[in-house]
Amino acid sequence: MLYNVLSGNCCGSSIFVIGGVSVVKVNGEMMDAAGKNIAVLLTEMNCVSGRVAVELNEEIVPKSTYGETILKDGDSVEVVRFVGGG
């Protein structure tokens, strides 16, 4: 049985999810994204892959591996979206 800490401390007590929900932290928010690959995650977030950098657990994910990098329970993902201007 899985015990996942979802949101840390809330009013002094932790919230646990018991059972099958697997969560991934994406840009600081908990999402039910485990099992998806990075390419799918970016599509769901309406991101243009040529305008982002993706960090998985503090390490860069090479663009060439977006389609084969599968998110796991407990992963932390940071999607940096670039906008124009400089």
Add this chain to the structure above:
Amino acid sequence: MNVNIPTKEEMFHALEERHGSDFQKKISKASGAVCGLGGLGSNIAISLARAGIGRLHIIDFDKVDISNLNRQQYFADQLGEFKTKALGDTLSRIAPYCEIVSHCVRLTEENIPELLKNDDVVCEAFDSAEQKAMLVNCILEKFPEKYLVSGSGMAGTGSANLIKTRRITDHFFICGDESSDVEEAGSLVSARVMVCAAHEALMAIKIITETI
């Protein structure tokens, strides 16, 4: 023009008095790259030169255009000059003992590994989102040990307080509001671009003087 510029020792001493000895020793030995010499890059380079960085690597392929003068650190009498030359001249007047290395070239995935291999800290200062993403991905993949500061989101006239420095990893920081795109905002205003450039320059200085 006054040709009686201070000696190297006098310049170092003046900076040391203002910044502190430890700060000045560290920054005078550091090398920083500024990639793109537009509104962000020209201001970042000037801030780093004024802080007393030892080696400044400036890179851009473009020439100074009249449309740059609203926010970029060039003069009306420099129109048509390559930005590397025009900014290099200005930087040499500000910091005559800073080693300025310039490359008048468009950075690509192919030439980045060779061109940026000697820089401790890289400041991304391009204007297009795709170019920003290309440089950031390339540096993070090829040089995970380097420090990278990037700028994203400084268009329009939204509050300057929305522009922040955010740590992505120990080696990668992003400055800007991360949302105002020039295509949507329709403008790039010097005061707001300079806020973002100042965030990038200060982060680079903090990395050099407090981390490396």
